Amino acid sequence: xxxxxxxxxxxxxxxxxxxxxxxxxxxxxxxxxxxxxxxxxxxxxxxxxxxxxxxxxxxxxxxxxxxxxxxxxxxxxxxxxxxxxxxxxxxxxxxxxxxxxxxxxxxxxxxxxxxxxxxxxxxxxxxxxxxxxxxxxxxxxxxxxxxxxxxxxxxxxxxxxxxxxxxxxxxxxxxxxxxxxxxxxxxxxxxxxxxxxxxxxxxxxxxxxxxxxxxxxxxxxxxxxxxxxxxxxxxxxxxxxxxxxxxxxxxxxxxxxxxxxxxxxxxxxxx
Ligand SMILES: [Zn+2]
Numbered sequence: 158x159x160x161x162x163x164x165x166x167x168x169x170x171x172x173x174x175x176x177x178x179x180x181x182x183x184x185x186x187x188x189x190x191x192x193x194x195x196x197x198x199x200x201x202x203x204x205x206x207x208x209x210x211x212x213x214x215x216x217x218x219x220x221x222x223x224x225x226x227x228x229x230x231x232x233x234x235x236x237x238x239x240x241x242x243x244x245x246x247x248x249x250x251x252x253x254x255x256x257x258x259x260x261x262x263x264x265x266x267x268x269x270x271x272x273x274x275x276x277x278x279x280x281x282x283x284x285x286x287x288x289x290x291x292x293x294x295x296x297x298x299x300x301x302x303x304x305x306x307x308x309x310x311x312x313x314x315x316x317x318x319x320x321x322x323x324x325x326x327x328x329x330x331x332x333x334x335x336x337x338x339x340x341x342x343x344x345x346x347x348x349x350x351x352x353x354x355x356x357x358x359x360x361x362x363x364x365x366x367x368x369x370x371x372x373x374x375x376x377x378x379x380x381x382x383x384x385x386x387x388x389x390x391x392x393x394x395x396x397x398x399x400x401x402x403x404x405x406x407x408x409x410x411x412x413x414x415x416x417x418x419x420x421x422x423x424x425x426x427x428x
Pocket of ligand 1: 262264265360401402
């Protein structure tokens with residue numbers, strides 16, 4: 158069979174979900190103004206993920222997790238170093254694969270310096286926010302990681318920081334869309350897979366309960382926009398929506414065997 162570039166371009170992607178951390182907390186901590194729901198408090202678990210899209214020998218990394226020291230400082234249980242997890246499935250961070258940062262919170266943008274030759278895709282407004290004054294106010298800064306944001310500077314110098322305004326196609330079948338709400342530039346990634354369209358919602362949907370019960374996470378920068386994003390995702394024709402932190406997320410998908418067994422799952426066939 159001869160190589161057909163058009164067919165290769167149209168091949169579906171496989172999504173790999175990697176869990177790298179976890180945290181036990183309470184429902185009243187996880188949800189904003191939890192008392193408004195008039196429900197008893199209870200234990201709650203958040204997991205921390207990053208995602209890899211792969212097709213043939215193409216790889217796109219979506220978010221880079223938190224740095225181990227930053228996770229530990231915040232009392233998160235570091236299950237596996239995100240870079241080690243990537244290497245375990247054959248992804249070399251230094252290889253120059255495109256990286257998408259869905260938003261610049263510490264648990265999504267850590268380790269960025271380990272990708273010295275990657276193009277880094279980030280919403281322009283997200284970069285402006287975290288390099289500007291508003292991002293330093295306590296209610297925002299709590300979730301920020303100025304060190305990680307500063308690690309974007311070399312990418313700016315090399316022309317590797319690709320800032321988009323609304324939407325960008327990273328590769329055929331992979332589109333990143335700014336939705337806002339959780340942070341000014343919070344984005345979701347739409348991926349064409351063998352099982353249909355998959356939306357990596359990242360922290361537009363921390364937990365599936367947010368979509369199912371119209372609840373919002375404890376920290377949302379813009380409440381109307383956050384609700385509007387939930388509506389938009391519910392109305393989408395996606396076959397699968399993947400949350401940013403749901404502790405049941407891995408169980409919804411196909412477990413990945415091998416070195417990340419128990420910590421990773423896949424959506425769609427790998428071709
Ligand atoms: Zn997050």
